[in-house]
Amino acid sequence: MQRTSSPSQQPLLDETDMSIITNPTKSWDQLRKEARSLESEIESKLAALSKVGQSTGLDDIGQESETDELLKKLQLVITGMGDFIDKPSSTPTNPSMIHLLSRHKDILYDYTKEFRRVKGSIKAARDKANLMNQVQDEIRSFNTGGNRDNADYYLTERNRVESTHRMTDMILEQAYATRQDVSRQGRIMHGVNQRVGGVVSRIPGINNLISRINTRRKRDTLIMAGVVSTCSILIILYWLRT
Structure with a gap:
């Protein structure tokens, strides 16, 4: 087989x-x-x-x-x-x-x-x-x-970081100074407003005088508006007739 x-x-x-x-x-x-x-x-x-x-x-x-x-x-x-x-x-x-x-x-x-x-x-x-x-x-x-090169590289990076920190501190100091100036000016304006309010409250006639002046101005404004409107209407009618 x-x-x-x-x-x-x-x-x-x-x-x-x-x-x-x-x-x-x-x-x-x-x-x-x-x-x-x-x-x-x-x-x-x-x-x-x-x-x-x-x-x-x-x-x-x-x-x-x-x-x-x-x-x-x-x-x-x-x-x-x-x-x-x-x-x-x-x-x-x-x-x-x-x-x-x-x-x-x-x-x-x-x-x-x-x-x-x-x-x-x-x-x-x-x-x-x-x-x-x-x-x-x-x-x-x-x-x-490359240890020396690495040391120089790390020293350079450290100096850059320190310089960045100094610049950041200067910016923060300027921001704080600006904030203090704004706060001082706000206090001054608030004091002026208080003084003006005190003066107005001490002389009652000033409020009435100011109100009359405002009323007269509004009246004069309305008179001027009426005169201008009347003149405008007369001019338009004249144009339509001619």
Whole structure:
């Protein structure tokens, strides 16, 4: 019977690694147990590598090598399982064995894909950490070399702030002085009004005189208004007759 191959299976080993011959005396059950054991161990390694990739990605070299070796061993075991199915033996080959072999190939493909993804994440985390270290080194170098410039800058800014404070104090003093002048003038006007009221109250005839003057002005205004109105009416009538 020909060995079936999964369309998603990608070879993990090169020709030299594929030339390694597995133990031909192993039974199907032994190969299956070994494959399951390797798959469980690979899953644990991938989980550990995922945590490393989410952190700094700096302490992962040994785990990457171990995971890569486990994947190679799993591929060798799967190759041995395929050889066991292909070779004639007293044990008949059934469809479940072929299905199980295909399942192990799919698992190997998934683990290989996940391993490459985790390696990429670890590399990205490592590059990010290196970049951060470079930035911190540059900042420290800048701070060390630019302390004098920073001191001059801060001194200049301090002088500007003090100058602004002095100008603000001068403006406030002028505002207070203006307020005092306005208050003093208000008190003076109030005193003048009180004096005028006192003078008027002391001379009773002044109120009567002022009232008469106002009445006469109103009368003169009414007379002038009547004269102007009469003249206007006469002029209009003259225009209408002519």
